Amino acid sequence: xxxxxxxxxxxxxxxxxxxxxxxxxxxxxxxxxxxxxxxxxxxxxxxxxxxxxxxxxxxxxxxxxxxxxxxxxxxxxxxxxxxxxxxxxxxxxxxxxxx
Amino acid sequence: xxxxxxxxxxxxxxxxxxxxxxxxxxxxxxxxxxxxxxxxxxxxxxxxxxxxxxxxxxxxxxxxxxxxxxxxxxxxxxxxxxxxxxxxxxxxxxxxxxx
DNA sequence: ATAATATATAGAAAGATATCAATTTGAGGT
DNA sequence: ACCTCAAATTGATATCTTTCTATATATTAT
Numbered sequence: 001x002x003x004x005x006x007x008x009x010x011x012x013x014x015x016x017x018x019x020x021x022x023x024x025x026x027x028x029x030x031x032x033x034x035x036x037x038x039x040x041x042x043x044x045x046x047x048x049x050x051x052x053x054x055x056x057x058x059x060x061x062x063x064x065x066x067x068x069x070x071x072x073x074x075x076x077x078x079x080x081x082x083x084x085x086x087x088x089x090x091x092x093x094x095x096x097x098x099x
Numbered sequence: 100x101x102x103x104x105x106x107x108x109x110x111x112x113x114x115x116x117x118x119x120x121x122x123x124x125x126x127x128x129x130x131x132x133x134x135x136x137x138x139x140x141x142x143x144x145x146x147x148x149x150x151x152x153x154x155x156x157x158x159x160x161x162x163x164x165x166x167x168x169x170x171x172x173x174x175x176x177x178x179x180x181x182x183x184x185x186x187x188x189x190x191x192x193x194x195x196x197x198x
Numbered sequence: 199a200t201a202a203t204a205t206a207t208a209g210a211a212a213g214a215t216a217t218c219a220a221t222t223t224g225a226g227g228t
Numbered sequence: 229a230c231c232t233c234a235a236a237t238t239g240a241t242a243t244c245t246t247t248c249t250a251t252a253t254a255t256t257a258t
Binding site for chain 3: 229230231232233234235236237238239240241242243244245246247248249250251252253254255256257258
């Protein structure tokens with residue numbers, strides 16, 4: 001049971017779906033309300049909600065509730081964790097079998 | 100038809116499965132033969148072959164045929180492309196809707 | 199309290215992915 | 229030519245994802 005590998009996979013789930021890449025592209029411009037994202041994407045509201053959950057679970061996106069609106073933005077910390085993993089692959093310091 | 104988003108998703112497919120993360124961890128130590136990977140992973144040969152195809156399609160791994168053996172290694176160029184994408188998310192230079 | 203609006207959740211259907219056993223392909227060796 | 233071994237492909241099945249419609253929850257305004 002390699003929880004470490006699983007955690008890494010969860011992070012990168014953010015980037016392995018076409019619609020989520022589109023959402024991230026929209027968020028590049030800064031924080032956006034779910035209703036705005038919904039307008040720009042060609043999907044229903046529950047589908048957007050589903051993708052936002054995966055994005056938040058990955059740590060790549062942060063959600064902020066304000067009244068009845070949800071505001072989403074890209075998490076610099078989340079991106080950094082993903083970057084750290086990529087760097088660790090490059091540095092090729094032999095298999096660190098943590099767990 | 101957002102081929103750009105799709106291409107990005109294909110790159111990151113490499114990292115969104117637990118077994119592929121394990122394979123990448125094994126490759127961190129340097130080039131390895133498929134038969135070696137098979138010994139270390141707890142999967143059958145066709146399953147390994149399937150994952151290696153996805154890893155190669157993503158550009159993150161390179162395969163080299165030598166006689167009847169396949170040798171796999173991590174592609175620095177592939178990693179760099181993934182890194183470039185992450186950097187572009189951070190720099191938040193407004194939605195570049197290419198395509 | 200009621201109505202209106204934004205988002206989330208439940209449940210179902212369609213599609214994609216992971217996995218295996220069996221078979222095929224390809225590359226050497228005898 | 230035949231055998232052996234490594235890897236890829238095929239075909240089947242189980243599981244996971246994506247997507248929808250319908251419904252529930254939560255927040256604000258009347």
